[in-house]
Amino acid sequence: xxxxxxxxxxxxxxxxxxxxxxxxxxxxxxxxxxxxxxxxxxxxxxxxxxxxxxxxxxxxxxxxxxxxxxxxxxxxxxxxxxxxxxxxxxxxxxxxxxxxxxxxxxxxxxxxxxxxxxxxxxxxxxxxxxxxxxxxxxxxxxxxxxxxxxxxxxxxxxxxxxxxxxxxxxxxxxxxxxxxxxxxxxxxxxxxxxxxxxxxxxxxxxxxxxxxxxxxxxxxxxxxxxxxxxxxxxxxxxxxxxxxxxxxxxxxxxxxxxxxxxxxxxxxx
Amino acid sequence: xxxxxxxxxxxxxxxxxxxxxxxxxxxxxxxxxxxxxxxxxxxxxxxxxxxxxxxxxxxxxxxxxxxxxxxxxxxxxxxxxxxxxxxxxxxxxxxxxxxxxxxxxxxxxxxxxxxxxxxxxxxxxxxxxxxxxxxxxxxxxxxxxxxxxxxxxxxxxxxxxxxxxxxxxxxxxxxxxxxxxxxxxxxxxxxxxxxxxxxxxxxxxxxxxxxxxxxxxxxxxxxxxxxxxxxxxxxxxxxxxxxxxxxxxxxxxxxxxxxxxxxxxxxxxxxxxxx
Amino acid sequence: xxxxxxxxxxxxxxxxxxxxxxxxxxxxxxxxxxxxxxxxxxxxxxxxxxxxxxxxxxxxxxxxxxxxxxxxxxxxxxxxxxxxxxxxxxxxxxxxxxxxxxxxxxxxxxxxxxxxxxxxxxxxxxxxxxxxxxxxxxxxxxxxxxxxxxxxxxxxxxxxxxxxxxxxxxxxxxxxxxxxxxxxxxxxxxxxxxxxxxxxxxxxxxxxxxxxxxxxxxxxxxxxxxxxxxxxxxxxxxxxxxxxxxxxxxxxxxxxxxxxxxxxxxxxxxxxxxxxxxxxxxxxxxxxxxxxxxxxxxxxxxxxxxxxxxx
Numbered sequence: 001x002x003x004x005x006x007x008x009x010x011x012x013x014x015x016x017x018x019x020x021x022x023x024x025x026x027x028x029x030x031x032x033x034x035x036x037x038x039x040x041x042x043x044x045x046x047x048x049x050x051x052x053x054x055x056x057x058x059x060x061x062x063x064x065x066x067x068x069x070x071x072x073x074x075x076x077x078x079x080x081x082x083x084x085x086x087x088x089x090x091x092x093x094x095x096x097x098x099x100x101x102x103x104x105x106x107x108x109x110x111x112x113x114x115x116x117x118x119x120x121x122x123x124x125x126x127x128x129x130x131x132x133x134x135x136x137x138x139x140x141x142x143x144x145x146x147x148x149x150x151x152x153x154x155x156x157x158x159x160x161x162x163x164x165x166x167x168x169x170x171x172x173x174x175x176x177x178x179x180x181x182x183x184x185x186x187x188x189x190x191x192x193x194x195x196x197x198x199x200x201x202x203x204x205x206x207x208x209x210x211x212x213x214x215x216x217x218x219x220x221x222x223x224x225x226x227x228x229x230x231x232x233x234x235x236x237x238x239x240x241x242x243x244x245x246x247x248x249x250x251x252x253x254x255x256x257x258x259x260x261x262x263x264x265x266x267x268x269x
Numbered sequence: 270x271x272x273x274x275x276x277x278x279x280x281x282x283x284x285x286x287x288x289x290x291x292x293x294x295x296x297x298x299x300x301x302x303x304x305x306x307x308x309x310x311x312x313x314x315x316x317x318x319x320x321x322x323x324x325x326x327x328x329x330x331x332x333x334x335x336x337x338x339x340x341x342x343x344x345x346x347x348x349x350x351x352x353x354x355x356x357x358x359x360x361x362x363x364x365x366x367x368x369x370x371x372x373x374x375x376x377x378x379x380x381x382x383x384x385x386x387x388x389x390x391x392x393x394x395x396x397x398x399x400x401x402x403x404x405x406x407x408x409x410x411x412x413x414x415x416x417x418x419x420x421x422x423x424x425x426x427x428x429x430x431x432x433x434x435x436x437x438x439x440x441x442x443x444x445x446x447x448x449x450x451x452x453x454x455x456x457x458x459x460x461x462x463x464x465x466x467x468x469x470x471x472x473x474x475x476x477x478x479x480x481x482x483x484x485x486x487x488x489x490x491x492x493x494x495x496x497x498x499x500x501x502x503x504x505x506x507x508x509x510x511x512x513x514x515x516x517x518x519x520x521x522x523x524x525x526x527x528x529x530x531x532x533x534x535x536x537x538x539x540x541x542x543x544x
Numbered sequence: 545x546x547x548x549x550x551x552x553x554x555x556x557x558x559x560x561x562x563x564x565x566x567x568x569x570x571x572x573x574x575x576x577x578x579x580x581x582x583x584x585x586x587x588x589x590x591x592x593x594x595x596x597x598x599x600x601x602x603x604x605x606x607x608x609x610x611x612x613x614x615x616x617x618x619x620x621x622x623x624x625x626x627x628x629x630x631x632x633x634x635x636x637x638x639x640x641x642x643x644x645x646x647x648x649x650x651x652x653x654x655x656x657x658x659x660x661x662x663x664x665x666x667x668x669x670x671x672x673x674x675x676x677x678x679x680x681x682x683x684x685x686x687x688x689x690x691x692x693x694x695x696x697x698x699x700x701x702x703x704x705x706x707x708x709x710x711x712x713x714x715x716x717x718x719x720x721x722x723x724x725x726x727x728x729x730x731x732x733x734x735x736x737x738x739x740x741x742x743x744x745x746x747x748x749x750x751x752x753x754x755x756x757x758x759x760x761x762x763x764x765x766x767x768x769x770x771x772x773x774x775x776x777x778x779x780x781x782x783x784x785x786x787x788x789x790x791x792x793x794x795x796x797x798x799x800x801x802x803x804x805x806x807x808x809x810x811x812x813x814x815x816x817x818x819x820x821x822x823x824x825x826x827x828x829x830x831x832x833x834x835x836x837x838x839x840x841x842x843x844x845x846x847x848x849x850x851x852x853x854x855x
Contacts, residue, residue, distance in 0.1 A: 023457025030464040033491070036483055037471045044337045044478035045329070054332055074460075176399075177310035183312070184321045193325055198332045279672045289669055293655075296666070300657040313784065354714055364610065379653040381618045384642040394655070537620075 005101070006109045013113015020097070024121060031074060031122060055197045060137045061224060062195055064130055068223065069192045069216045071126040072151070074149045076135050076158050076215065079112055079183065084166040085175035097226070104254065106157055115155065120247045124161060139225050150219040153242040160249035163257065170260045191217035197226075211245040218242055281383075285387055293393050301398065308398065315402040319352070322470070323410075324433030339475050343505060346414035351473040351497035352407025356438035358445050364392050365449035369459050372452050372539065388529060389534050420504060429507075432518065433500035439521035440495040441469065446528035454536030465491070472496035488513070493526060547627075548722050548754040549592040549615060554624035556585040558609050582608040586778040587624070594721070595745075595752040599759065599769035599786070603851045608758045608780040612724050615756070616646055616823055618637035628755075629721050644725040645715030650730060652707050653714065654699045660710050661695045664717060671718035678717075686714055686745045687823070689739065712740065716747050721749075722754040729761050741767040764843040774850060782850065801827060802835035812841075 010015040046052075077266070087093040099106050131138055165182045169175055187193050190212040199207060207213060218238050221227055228234030301308065301489040326348060330341055368391070371377040380387050420426065422531070451458040468491060476494035479487050490495040499514045562578040563569070567697055585607045602608050611617040614626055617633030617640045626633055633640040647654070654663040656696050663764045685691050687707045691713070694706045702710065708728060715723050716854065725744070743766060757768060765772060773791060774782035782789070790796070794814040800808050801824070809827075811822055820838065827833060 025458070025462045026455055026458055033486075034464055037468065037487075040479050040483065041471060041474055042343065044474075045333050048337055049333045049336050063497035108527065143332040172306055172310065173304065174307035174310040176315040177307065177312075179308075180315050184317045188321045188324065194328055198328055200328070200331060257280055281672075289666070292669060295660050296655070296658050376651055378618060378648065378653060380615075381637070382616060382641050382644070382646040382653065383670060384638045386638075529551060 006105070006112075007256050009106070009109040010112040010116065013115075014112065014117050024117075027074075028121065028125070031070070031126070035126070036101055036230050038070065039063060044105065045169075048232055051259060056226070057195060059199050060134055061226075064134060064137060064224060065191075065195045065220050067126060067130055069151065069195075070219055071123045072154070072216055072219065073187075073192050075115065075123045076155060078159065078162050079106060079174060080111070080159075080162040081166045081169060081179045085173070086167040088169060089173070099157065104163060104257065105260075107163070111159075139230070140197065141230075143223055143230065145226050146229070147219055147223040150222050150238070150242060153239070153246055154215045154219050156246045157242060160246065161211065161252045163253045167253070167257050170222055186212050186215065189213070190215045191220070200245070211249060214242040273471075278518045286386070287339055289385070291392050294396050297394075297396050298398070301523070303372070311399045312402055315399045316406075319403060319406045322348075323388055325433075326473075337475050339480050342414050343419040344473075344475075345410060346418060346505060347475065347497050348473045349410030349412075349414055350405050350434070350501045352403055353411060354407075354472075354500070355441055355469060356400050356404040356407065356432055357435075357438040357439045359398050359403060362392055362445060363397035363400070365445050366393040367395070367463065368449045369462070373456070375537075381536070388532055406535060418482075418505075425502065429503055431487040433503045433514075436518045436521040437496050437500040439525045440492045443521075443524035443528035444468070444491065444496075445492070446525075446532050448533040450528070450532040451467055468493050470498060472498070492520075495521065495524075506539075546594045546595070547591050548594045548629060549590065549756075550625075550627045551590040551611075551615075552625045554585060554588045554611075554614065555583065555620045556614060556619065557609075558582045558584055583778050585614070585775075587782045588752075588775065588778075589624075590773060590783070592754060592756070592781065594754055594846065595748070595750055596771060597755040597757060597768050599757050599772035600775070601758070601760075601763040601765070601772055601847060602775040606775050608775060608847045609726065611775065612726060616724060617641065622825045642718075643721045645718070645720040646726075647708075647711045647715045647724070647728055648725075648726045650704070650708075651784075652699055652711055654707075654710060655701050657698055657735060659698050660691075660713075663699065663710075665712060667714055667717050671719050677719065681717055681719065682751060684747075686742050690714075705732050705739075708732060708736075709740060709743070711745060716751070716753065719751055719755065722756065725755060727756045727759050727761075727799060728757070729759065729764055733764065737761070737763065738767075740768055762842070762847060766843055774847070776851065786843065788842055791844065796841045798839040798841060799823060800839065801833050801838040804832040804834065806834070830837060 003164065018129055027209050042059065042062055046062075048056070052058055054062075084093070086098060096106065097103055097177060101109075161182070167176055172178070189207050196207060196213065197205065218256060222235065222238060224231045227238075326344070330344070334341070336344060368377070380391050415422075433509055444465055445462070448462045451461050455461075472493045476484070476487060476498040479494075484494075488499075495517055499511070499517050502514045503510055503517075559579050559581055562580050587608075588611065600608055600611070612620065614621050615628055615633060617628075617637035628640055629643045631640045631643075655666065658666075664682075669674075673681075676804060682691075689709065694702060694710060697706070700709060712725070712728060715725075722841040727739055728744070732740065741764060744755060744757075747753060748768075755768070757764060761767065769786055771784065772782065772786050773780060797814050797815060797820065798814050799811045799820060801811075802808055813823060820841070824833065825835060829842060
């Protein structure tokens, strides 16, 4: 693996993202307003509940969880499915396949640049604001390091899911439908719209073992040191789940892609 | 035969546009029938989104029995109301989502060569059938909540409902038009649309949860308070309808008009330098 | 002759951000307010008569598309006046588009998933073409090209050639006074090219339609245009007959001579300075000439010379 070549893609991605300066500013601003909405909604919800702690989550916990989940969502969001379907329809996919790099790697590293920019422009500022506003609600220790590791794993799991869904686009033109199904399932079952702690027990049992959790819930749980993740015993199962899914999905995705890509070559684009 | 240069100017009124839209719609539906798989998958997608929204709602209410004094059925009413109000933007204005790509690639220019309104021509190209699924889901929810709250069914109430549903949808259309039109000025503004569309999820909560500056912001600048809350008060609190609810229809038309003007200004401003 | 288009001292400027190179440059650009003005069209005046077919030429980025966009009312000129059919296009875009037809290269303006005939019907309604005129137009189309195979085919299933053909037919459907064709033959095979040229010529003759043709294919120009306008770096540098073009740099011809060792020797001769016969006689004194050929300089070569900056 030639790292220099991969980092060149990252660099190009960063430069491309920075071209859209007004777009970036507007994105930041729109995000802020969204967070205000989340804040008011949950403030009202907790005020109506009458108690400070619901399912082990205080208002502050819930806020941190949801705000950072949104920030993670923005930073992790990829448009692989849309890009794929567009390049299939235009025939550009053939050019991508001819690049001297495996398609999967090429896609991953092309996106890495925008991930870096978004991490610096959306996640870090949000994190700092949350840190200051909640003074001290986020533990500042080794958990930050574990969180970083979990985020990288989350990125890999998320990318693998995107690639699998994108591969389905080789079979159907119904990109919108496929994408919305994916998005809906991921948003709901990963804890991005409602913390998983609020899910009913029976549902929780199932969701705990699904890959979606590895994307938002696990990194955030680790960051907030919930579920004993401040101990090695609590931490290991989390990483184990992420790693297992990262491996399974990468493998499954690669096999699925290799099998499906023959189809395009047959169709001639 | 000579060119038509000297002929009188042809007038294109409301009737003309209605006729053209109907014809395009019929043709569009016909060609959609040939993509049965796509239709099926999209419908499943639509059902999934609605179910997921509903599940979120249920989970929330399992943990918290009321929000700001609004109980389960009233919240459900608001939820159904917002779904129905979202139908027109979904069905008739869905092409807004493609605007960014067409503007960037330069393909948008083709809408400027016809002797008809650019906004109309652009929007007429896509009719989104999936929106009807959402409509059905919303109506179901609305009726369910309606029965449980025990609102009387009279022609007057129904008329009021229709009027305020239309009002609510005007606000949503206005929000999406304005969000889409940003791409004429700002490259890479796609996220604005995504986030505005996510804002709509907050339309189904009572807007009195917002305070201070933000209440004004979400009422008059990004009018999500009008997408369900204020219009639905016309039905839910018919004895005590707030002033803003009365103003809603006029405001809705105003917001729609402004968003249309903004969109058209974008077309004029856009310099078509995209290759 | 009545004028279809009149342009007087038209200029068009664009303001663009000065981009810097590299990663550091990109970050700097985030905050930069360093704009520069680019003049895409500089002081162009032009008169185009009714029924003419004009070849509007120029190298890539010369300002051709910008001019066309101004004539169609999509762009507003920075200064100067344009009248198209007596209408100021930018001020009355809708009225202007009533009388023009536009084909933009490989971008189809038809409804992608509809069969061609349905697109035609929609256009008939949009342009409010009377039923009789519409039928006559279809009849004319049938007499010029074989449209039956494509009439019931959705545009997205068509080959590039069929799509271009369809777009051209659609542009003429409402019998516009002026049709703008932007690279109509790009990417097409030889037989399709000639089919499309015949169609354009036929429609121009039947309907006396003014045609503004931008192209990089000199075959199009030779087949269709009597007059050509060349624009380079935003300035009009040539506006005259195509025949006159060949004498633009003097009257050139290429003389080829087959010598005794069967090799061909080539000489470009400026007839204002040299006499062809004199050159041959001169050569014959040195060597035996077995055969001679005299070739006119091709349009392509002249154009190339002009683009490259002349002598």
